[in-house]
Amino acid sequence: MPGDLVLIASGDKVPADLRLLEAKNLQIDESALTGESVAVEKSVLALKPETPLAERKNMAYAGGFVTFGQAKGIVVATGNNTETGRISQLMEQHTDISTPLTRKFDKFSQNWLRVVLGLATLTFVVGLSYKGLQDALEAAVALTVSAIPEGLPAVVTVTLAIGVSRMARRNAIIRKLPAVETLGSATVICSDKTGTLTENQMTVQAIYAGDHQYTATGIGYAPEGTKCDEKITAQSQ
Secondary structure, three states: OOOOEEEEEOOOEOOOEEEEEEEEEEEEEOHHHHOOOOOEEOOOOOOOOOOOHHHOOOEEOOOOEEEEEEEEEEEEEOHHHOHHHHHHHHHHOOOOOOOHHHHHHHHHHHHHHHHHHHHHHHHHHHHHHHOOHHHHHHHHHHHHHHHOOOOHHHHHHHHHHHHHHHHHHOOOOOOOOOHHHHHHHOOOOOOOOOOOOOOOOOOOOEEEEOOEEEEEOOOOOOOOOOEEEOOOOOOOO
């Protein structure tokens, strides 16, 4: 509960947002919250209220893992009131984002609806001057129904589904069909640094030593792999 004192040590998971009162060589892994793959060193010094979240050294946030040291802190937030809980609430919020394709279809539907209603009204007025009310009304309704492109949504859906299938064959999974058209319109893709999108693992691929070049194999931190001597001298390079 807020106001409780919590003791944390190496190997513990931070149970709530804590304002640190005592800290001894404390380091906490907050990658789940801030995206930083390296453990953050903590202190008890007072900071300004406008300090960014990732730079609040005197706070320990729920969900973080203590990698080194120990500390004592007072609970300031629990549950959905924590910083991690706020992120969960934002993820649960449903936001309708219109893509360029959906905006074009909305505009086309509105314009086409006005044209169809105008033609139906003109047909009804002309029909009244030559035939009765019932015949004129039937002609206007028939024109309205026949002018609406009922097969257009199905054609668009099938086309987008084909695009999703092609993207899947290239190892790109699309969650929503209209996103295919949006992704096709993208010209720049910005990605975060190593450690957030990748596993933060650097692997040796080649070694040059003693006038020889070696090719190394292996993945990540696994102590498995081989090396091949390509016998390339410094003069040939």
